Each structure stands twice: as structure tokens, then as C-alpha cells.
Amino acid sequence: MAIIIDEKKSVIVQGITGREGRARTKLMKEFGTNVVAGCTPGKGGDNVLDIPVYDTVLEACNYAESYMGEPVDVSVIFVPAALVKAAAIEAIEAGVKMLLLVPDRVPVWDAMEIYAAARSNGARFVGPNTLGVLSPGRAVIGMIGGRAQSAREWFKIGHVGIISRSGGMTSSCGYYLGRAGVGLSTLVHVGGDSALGLRIPEVALMFEDDPDTRAIVIFGEIGGSQEEQLAELIATNRVTKPVIAYIGGAAAKEGTRFSHAGAIIEGGKGTHAGKVKALREAGATVVPAFGDLPAAAVEVLNRHNIPLQLA
Amino acid sequence: MARLHEYQGKALLKGAGLNVPRGAAVSTPDEARRIATELAGPVVIKIQAWTTGRKAMGGVAFANTPEEAATAAQRLLAMKVGAFPVEQVLVEEQLSIEHEVFVSMSIDDAARRPVLLLAVTGGTGIEDRAADVARISVNVNGTADRDAIKTRLAASRIRADQQSSVTDAITKIAALARKIEARSLEVNPLVTTKDGRVMAADCRMTIDDYAVFRHSDLGIDIARELDHPPTRLERIAYAIEQDDHRGTFYFAQLPPDPEKPLIGFHGAGGGGSMMSMDAITTAGFSIANFTDTSGNPSVAKVYRAARIILAQPGLVGYFGSGSGVASQEQFHSAYGLAKAFLEMNLAIPAVIRLGGNSEDRAVEILEDACRNLPAPVRGFKKDDTPAKCAEVFAKLVQQWGSKPATMTRTVPAFVGAASAYSFPISGGRVWIDHASCDGVATETVLLHSAGLLRGEDRKPVLAIPEAEVATRDSDLIACEIECRRAGTPVVFVDLPILGLDDRS
Numbered sequence: 001m002a003i004i005i006d007e008k009k010s011v012i013v014q015g016i017t018g019r020e021g022r023a024r025t026k027l028m029k030e031f032g033t034n035v036v037a038g039c040t041p042g043k044g045g046d047n048v049l050d051i052p053v054y055d056t057v058l059e060a061c062n063y064a065e066s067y068m069g070e071p072v073d074v075s076v077i078f079v080p081a082a083l084v085k086a087a088a089i090e091a092i093e094a095g096v097k098m099l100l101l102v103p104d105r106v107p108v109w110d111a112m113e114i115y116a117a118a119r120s121n122g123a124r125f126v127g128p129n130t131l132g133v134l135s136p137g138r139a140v141i142g143m144i145g146g147r148a149q150s151a152r153e154w155f156k157i158g159h160v161g162i163i164s165r166s167g168g169m170t171s172s173c174g175y176y177l178g179r180a181g182v183g184l185s186t187l188v189h190v191g192g193d194s195a196l197g198l199r200i201p202e203v204a205l206m207f208e209d210d211p212d213t214r215a216i217v218i219f220g221e222i223g224g225s226q227e228e229q230l231a232e233l234i235a236t237n238r239v240t241k242p243v244i245a246y247i248g249g250a251a252a253k254e255g256t257r258f259s260h261a262g263a264i265i266e267g268g269k270g271t272h273a274g275k276v277k278a279l280r281e282a283g284a285t286v287v288p289a290f291g292d293l294p295a296a297a298v299e300v301l302n303r304h305n306i307p308l309q310l311a
Numbered sequence: 312m313a314r315l316h317e318y319q320g321k322a323l324l325k326g327a328g329l330n331v332p333r334g335a336a337v338s339t340p341d342e343a344r345r346i347a348t349e350l351a352g353p354v355v356i357k358i359q360a361w362t363t364g365r366k367a368m369g370g371v372a373f374a375n376t377p378e379e380a381a382t383a384a385q386r387l388l389a390m391k392v393g394a395f396p397v398e399q400v401l402v403e404e405q406l407s408i409e410h411e412v413f414v415s416m417s418i419d420d421a422a423r424r425p426v427l428l429l430a431v432t433g434g435t436g437i438e439d440r441a442a443d444v445a446r447i448s449v450n451v452n453g454t455a456d457r458d459a460i461k462t463r464l465a466a467s468r469i470r471a472d473q474q475s476s477v478t479d480a481i482t483k484i485a486a487l488a489r490k491i492e493a494r495s496l497e498v499n500p501l502v503t504t505k506d507g508r509v510m511a512a513d514c515r516m517t518i519d520d521y522a523v524f525r526h527s528d529l530g531i532d533i534a535r536e537l538d539h540p541p542t543r544l545e546r547i548a549y550a551i552e553q554d555d556h557r558g559t560f561y562f563a564q565l566p567p568d569p570e571k572p573l574i575g576f577h578g579a580g581g582g583g584s585m586m587s588m589d590a591i592t593t594a595g596f597s598i599a600n601f602t603d604t605s606g607n608p609s610v611a612k613v614y615r616a617a618r619i620i621l622a623q624p625g626l627v628g629y630f631g632s633g634s635g636v637a638s639q640e641q642f643h644s645a646y647g648l649a650k651a652f653l654e655m656n657l658a659i660p661a662v663i664r665l666g667g668n669s670e671d672r673a674v675e676i677l678e679d680a681c682r683n684l685p686a687p688v689r690g691f692k693k694d695d696t697p698a699k700c701a702e703v704f705a706k707l708v709q710q711w712g713s714k715p716a717t718m719t720r721t722v723p724a725f726v727g728a729a730s731a732y733s734f735p736i737s738g739g740r741v742w743i744d745h746a747s748c749d750g751v752a753t754e755t756v757l758l759h760s761a762g763l764l765r766g767e768d769r770k771p772v773l774a775i776p777e778a779e780v781a782t783r784d785s786d787l788i789a790c791e792i793e794c795r796r797a798g799t800p801v802v803f804v805d806l807p808i809l810g811l812d813d814r815s
Contacts, residue, residue, distance in 0.1 A: 108522070112418070
């Protein structure tokens with residue numbers, strides 16, 4: 001099963017003719033993603049890697065439905081930050097139900113407008129500022145792994161779902177778990193910004209409903225309330241699968257931002273200590289050092305009789 | 312979030328139709344006297360600084376005469392907040408306040424929508440009276456729920472005939488926050504005065520960094536959350552980021568711990584950087600700066616970041632580490648770092664964790680290019696944890712004597728020489744030492760020039776039009792480093808950093 005993306009889902013790429021869009025489309029295709037069409041206004045009629053390009057999302061959706069016989073499941077957006085709002089709302093209004101917003105520096109009020117549009121149309125999105133989502137052995141959206149070959153080497157197939165607030169650490173978690181023999185169902189980078197489409201607690205609920213996923217690994221960070229909300233879900237038995245977490249930023253001081261817009265402690269809320277305490281009290285395993293994560297995951301999987309990798 | 316000073320925020324509130332006290336920001340006691348004279352009455356003088364609790368630190372003064380105002384301004388302008396001198400004070404009419412209301416617009420991350428907090432018992436200490444604070448719904452267009460505000464005010468002691476004006480003021484605050492794309496906009500207090508006015512007596516505003524480009528009228532020169540006004544190096548770094556949007560570059564200086572050895576920190580990826588900072592702090596070091604170059608940055612960007620990090624005085628070492636399993640090709644970063652270390656003739660140990668795609672190549676480039684530098688340079692890969700790298704780093708720094716070194720940038724003698732072949736690139740020039748280009752050297756140059764150069768009379772020259780190469784900056788850095796590695800240092804990419812290399 002996996003969540004958000006698998007090899008059966010049909011994907012379009014908005015901004016496919018740009019430098020990043022083109023490069024990442026190649027990675028996605030090579031890894032097994034079913035990329036059916038691309039969009040760039042004014043570039044309709046072009047081809048990128050044998051993928052037809054349309055001027056609008058609606059045209060791309062019509063093509064996918066009438067010629068390929070499959071509605072578009074996911075749109076991956078690689079357009080400049082200032083244009084993300086228009087691109088995302090275009091996709092939502094064209095009926096796409098899952099979006100991935102890769103760009104960094106999307107204004108927060110734009111993100112909130114996209115969220116409002118998504119809600120009223122029954123759509124959801126990952127990001128902004130996300131490295132993407134990858135289901136080992138199936139498909140990837142975004143740019144996790146960089147190269148298809150690296151992604152295949154790094155990530156094993158199994159039953160652990162990863163949710164991370166850091167792009168680089170999404171890959172790191174997956175790689176180090178793989179080295180310890182632990183396979184994965186899906187890796188999700190929720191994005192580094194403060195107003196996100198899907199947040200850790202919501203992705204955890206998706207993993208809770210996914211039969212392939214039997215445990216959840218979290219790379220959390222200081223700032224915001226995502227980890228605290230997850231703790232609440234665990235405490236109230238809405239997330240019942242074992243959770244193993246690491247929270248970064250113990251050394252960070254209040255008020256200064258460390259790259260991720262979301263990773264800022266304000267008004268004494270969202271501290272490292274507070275998150276660790278909330279998760280531990282709810283029953284999650286929280287490791288003090290990142291290097292302890294793989295061993296802790298193996299221990300938890302063994303304790304719950306969960307096979308490390310897909311048998 | 313780019314912060315605004317109180318006086319800047321009040322100008323915006325005034326523009327949005329709110330009343331603010333009469334007054335002006337000044338930077339000398341004479342100006343303070345003049346403003347107080349104009350106001351013709353008792354005044355309040357407030358330091359303009361990014362801090363809370365100004366009153367408690369003595370940053371607020373009251374004066375009855377222009378002379379008193381000048382004296383008070385003189386004292387306040389001599390103050391420091393943290394390490395930063397107060398540069399401006401706001402001189403305003405004193406208000407006779409009847410009621411205070413706390414109004415705060417911010418972004419509710421969990422709800423992904425704005426939220427307006429309102430307390431009709433405003434003023435100081437509101438943080439400790441959470442029960443008094445109501446959450447008023449605001450939509451993403453900045454329209455606040457008027458009825459909810461009215462209900463709240465009806466329960467207050469504010470005069471009934473003033474409640475409508477207060478409601479108006481609050482809805483205008485919400486709309487202003489939307490208009491200027493504030494991450495937070497706090498008016499505390501919004502007051503009613505004894506003479507029947509509704510006024511914003513104080514305010515704090517931060518604008519979304521990512522939206523600053525749409526609001527040039529706000530005059531924000533550096534859109535970054537910092538707990539201090541930007542330093543010289545932060546300004547230099549910010550200018551680079553604005554000129555070059557390939558990947559991320561973030562640079563912020565941190566307050567050093569004088570008890571601990573100071574190091575330059577160069578992360579890659581926010582989460583990995585934070586984790587690496589935790590590791591290096593645990594190893595007993597004080598971090599001079601937080602830097603992040605990630606998201607597939609150009610070679611030139613990594614080079615410039617390293618140069619700025621090394622421009623900080625007092626460093627005993629250079630520690631680079633990020634997520635460790637980078638999706639980006641890591642050899643680009645290796646070239647950028649090697650170039651900076653070579654130009655500065657690095658005299659402090661460096662440990663760089665370059666894990667990720669092409670990590671073998673990246674580590675080989677870095678270590679080999681830097682093999683003849685005075686100080687050791689070590690590269691690590693994805694199987695090396697930040698803790699292990701920090702341990703190796705600590706050992707190297709100790710062996711090296713934990714001493715800071717003064718380093719100056721040197722460029723090869725052929726830079727600027729009449730005999731050298733040269734052409735402009737974005738932000739600088741490429742220089743090729745034609746006098747030293749024998750057959751072997753030329754062959755090496757061409758091999759690593761990515762097709763940008765060709766041989767002519769056995770010397771490398773441009774293979775593409777000058778106008779085409781003029782928009783690039785990173786391509787020939789690999790060529791420069793590879794030529795040095797091969798023992799034929801005939802290429803130099805001169806990318807002087809504005810504000811750093813023009814001071815000598």
C-alpha cells in the first residue's frame with residue numbers, strides 16, 4: 001500500500017520545463033513513478049523526456065483521463081516560490097486531490113490561501129518546502145534520494161513509515177535505518193515551513209490506516225506544535241502503532257531561526273524538552289542522540305514481532 | 312521574520328486608519344528637544360530596540376519639559392541592548408489612559424490560518440493571564456469576526472459609546488496584518504483615553520521573510536529572524552543570498568561563549584545542521600555562526616559562504632556537517648570549500664562531513680586539493696556520524712594548539728598581469744596564466760573546462776562567446792581546483808566578495 005505515492009498513482013509535474021522540474025522528473029521516472037504529463041504555461045505541445053507538456057493543469061488532466069484512462073492523482077509543483085500559490089490553486093480547481101509543493105520561500109499567507117482552497121475542494125498537499133515523498137520499491141515524488149540508483153541503494157522495503165521535518169534528515173533516517181536492516185513503507189518530508197499542508201499528526205494518522213506500515217519513525221524539531229499533537233494522538237489511542245522519535249535542536253536558543261521557518265521557539269513554546277516530555281509520557285520511544293535511532297527502531301520492531309524488512 | 316521598530320509599525324497603523332500618539336523617532340538629544348517642544352506637553356521617550364520589557368531595563372522615560380526630554384534622550388541613546396547600542400528613541404505625547412486592550416494577530420500553524428488574540432484587560436503581563444485571552448476567528452483575507460469582538464468588548468468596562476470605535480480599530484489591525492503579510496502584529500496596548508480617543512500606544516510587528524519581496528515600501532533591508540540588528544558579515548551574506556537563488560544560503564552570528572573554543576560552523580540542510588550543532592556543542596565548542604548551504608547550491612555560493620565564515624575573528628577550527636545523506640551531488644560543495652580554504656591558506660583544522668551522492672569523489676577532491684595547506688582538512692562520509700566527526704575535530708583542534716589564526720586572502724601573481732588571459736564572469740573574472748601554459752597544463756585545463764575553453768596555439772581560450780560565459784560563475788571553479796591538484800595552477804576564478812575583499 002504505502003501512503004501518498006505508489007507506482008500506480010498517476011502524476012503530473014507543474015513546471016516540468018524548468019531546470020529543477022526537468023531534472024527531478026527524470027529521477028521520478030527512473031525510480032518508477034508514473035509521470036503522465038507536465039504543465040508549463042506557454043510550453044504546451046512540447047515534450048520533456050517523452051512526457052507531453054500542456055499549458056494548463058486542466059488540459060493535462062483531460063489528456064490523462066481521455067487518452068490514458070486514468071485521472072491524475074498527484075501534482076508535483078516545481079515553479080518559482082512566488083508562483084506556487086497560483087499553480088497550486090490551479091491544480092486544486094482542476095480536481096487534483098494530492099499536491100506536492102517543493103519550492104522553498106513560499107510566503108506563509110500564500111500557503112494559508114492554498115490550504116483554504118484545498119480544504120474547500122477536498123484536496124490535500126505536502127509542503128511547501130518539501131524534499132518529497134518516497135515509497136521504496138514503488139515510486140517517488142519530489143527529489144528524495146537525488147538519483148534513482150542512490151534511492152534504491154539507500155532505502156529498503158519494509159514496514160516503518162518515516163515522517164520528518166527536515167529534508168536532508170528524511171534521507172538520513174531512511175539510510176541509517178536501512179543500514180541497520182530496517183525497511184520502510186513510505187518516507188515523508190512534511191516540509192520545513194510553519195504552515196504546512198500535511199503535518200506530522202495527519203501523516204501519522206495516514207500511516208495508522210496503512211496496512212503496510214507497522215511502526216513510525218519521527219524526525220522532529222524544536223518549534224511549533226506538531227510533535228505535541230502527535231503525542232496527543234498517541235495518548236488518546238488514535239495512533240496505536242509504535243512511535244520512535246528523535247527531536248533536533250537541543251542546542252538552539254529561543255528566538256533565533258535555524259533555516260527552517262518552522263524551527264523557532266517563541267514565547268517558551270515548542271521547546272526541545274517540552275516535545276520530548278510530551279512524546280515520552282504518551283508512550284513513544286524518544287532517543288537522545290540521532291545515532292541511537294536505528295538501534296532503538298530495531299529493538300521496538302523486535303519487541304512487537306514486526307519483521308525488519310519485507311519478507 | 313523581519314522585525315519592525317515601534318515607530319515603523321506605528322506609521323503603518325496610522326496608514327491603516329488607526330490613531331497613534333503624536334511624536335517622532337529621533338537619534339539625538341537636540342532632535343528630542345525639538346519634538347518635545349512641538350508636542351507642547353508631557354512626553355514619553357522610548358528606546359527603539361528589538362526587545363521586550365523596555366520599561367524594566369530603564370528604556371522608557373517621562374519628561375515634562377523639552378529640556379527634560381533632551382536629558383532623558385541623551386541617557387537612553389547611550390544605552391545598549393545586549394551588544395547593540397540604541398540608535399533611536401521615540402518621543403511621543405503622553406496619554407491619559409482609561410482602558411487597555413491587548414490585540415495580537417499571528418499565524419496558527421496547526422490551523423493554517425490567522426488568529427487574533429484579544430484581551431480586554433490589556434497591558435503588561437498579559438502572557439501570565441492566559442484565561443483572559445479570547446481567540447477571535449480571522450479568515451485568510453484578514454477579515455476578523457466583528458461580532459465576536461463586540462461580544463468580548465461588551466463584557467468589558469470600556470464605555471459603550473466607544474466600543475464601536477475599538478471594534479473598528481481591531482478589525483483594521485487584522486486587515487493590516489494581512490496587507491503587510493505579517494507573521495505577527497501585536498498592539499499592546501490599544502487604549503481608550505480619558506479624552507475619548509482610541510489609540511495604538513505600542514506595537515510589535517514581524518513580516519514574513521518570504522513575502523518581503525512584495526513589500527519594498529516597508530524598507531526592510533535584511534529579511535531574517537535574528538535576535539540582534541544584522542552584523543556586517545550578516546549583511547554581506549544576505550546580499551549574496553539576494554543575488555543568487557540557487558539553493559539556500561543562511562548565515563547568522565551567534566553570541567560566543569568566552570569559556571569555550573570558538574569554531575566556524577557550516578551546515579547543510581536545516582535539520583541536519585541543527586543535529587550537527589548539537590554534536591559539536593556537546594564536544595565542548597562554542598559556535599560563532601550558524602550557516603546552512605543546501606538545496607543544491609552552486610559552487611560559488613558554497614565558496615562565498617566558507618569565505619564569510621572564515622572572516623570571523625578568533626576561530627580555532629572549521630566544522631562542516633549536515634544531514635549526511637544529501638540528495639544533492641556533494642562534489643560541488645567540495646570544490647567550493649577547497650577554493651575558499653586554498654585562498655585563505657587555511658591555518659585552522661577543518662572537518663567536513665560530505666555524506667550523500669558522490670561522497671567518495673567529494674572527499675577525495677577536498678582532501679587532495681587541501682593536502683599542502685598548513686592545517687589539516689579531513690572529509691567524512693554518510694557512515695560517519697556527526698558525533699564521530701565532532702570527536703575527530705576536537706582531537707585535531709587540540710593537536711593544533713586550539714589557537715586562532717589570522718588568515719588573509721591571497722590571489723595568484725598572474726591575476727591582473729598583462730600576460731594573463733582573462734574574461735569576465737558573473738561577479739568576477741577568470742584569469743588564465745598563459746605564460747605558464749605548456750602543453751601539459753593546457754591539456755589539464757581543457758580536460759576540466761566542461762567545454763567552455765578550447766586550445767588555441769596550445770593555450771586555453773574561450774570556446775563560447777564572452778557574453779555567454781558572463782552570466783556564469785561556478786563552472787570553472789572545478790577547473791581551477793583540478794589544475795591545482797594536477798600541479799599546474801594556471802587558472803584562477805576571482806570572485807571578490809563585496810564588503811569583504813574591497814576593504815584592504
